[in-house]
Amino acid sequence: MIKSTLFNAIQTGAVELKKYFNNADLKISNKEGINNWVTEADHASEKAIIEVIKTNFPSHFILSEETGEIKTNSEYKWIIDPIDGTINFASGIPICCVSIAVEKDGEMLMGAVYNPFMSEMFFAERGMGATLNDTKITVTQKKDLIHSCLVTGFPYSYLDTENGPLQVFEKFIRKGVPVRRLGSAAIDLCWVAAGRLDGFYEHHLQAWDSAAGFLIVQEAGGKVTDFKGNKYSPYQPHIVATNGIIHEDLLGVINNKKTL
Secondary structure (H helix, E strand, O other): OHHHHHHHHHHHHHHHHHHHOOOOOOOEEEOOOOOOEEEHHHHHHHHHHHHHHHHHOOOOEEEEOOOEEEOOOOOEEEEEEEEEOHHHHHOOOOOOEEEEEEEEOOEEEEEEEEEOOOOEEEEEEOOOOEEEOOEEOOOOOOOOHHHOOEEEOOOOOOOOOOOOHHHHHHHHHOOOOOEEOOOOHHHHHHHHHOOOOOEEEEOOOOHHHHHHHHHHHHHOOOEEEOOOOOEOOOOOOOEEEEOOOOHHHHHHHHOOOOOO
């Protein structure tokens, strides 16, 4: 019932994305920071998703990007990003998605990320592996960080900290390591899980950005931690997700303990 509701909710949200995509009259406003957009499509998708969940599980806790927390005492929590990659979406770039995860008693139970413009549904259930359109996916076997293809993202407000986003990015590009910037953390994670990329790191994410994607990476055989190498929690900002083989080297570069 939870799995079917998850798929129903994510597909219902995607209907709203398709309805508003490439609409010249799309209404856009700005949140905190420069170019941190929210659109009427974000709100429409979120409303549709929450309605599906509440119809089936009215007592469940919900955490969603635009609405925030709908608190209950349930052991189940739904973590929703109605559009991950809003700037891409609003600009007509089809690298964006709906992301929904289900947490039970503090452990991620399942997650789905759906890009309706590429017809790609990524899904994972704890202990059951990860799939893309019902076909099993696995991470790469790349062994050398210097030859890896990485992906990252940057915050809307620059983080002026030691080894911040630009400083870490510079370490890689000065050595010729390809680092992509797709504009959707959920898709970044899924593409690592699918073996399209070898690793992903980012300095500042919210729970709804990574809750589904990090489980998909883990279930595809990858490794996900915070910047210290600790067990990953989507409720802290830092993330490193890799095929597992390059993980320690990537952490070393990020923390200025290793050089390429």
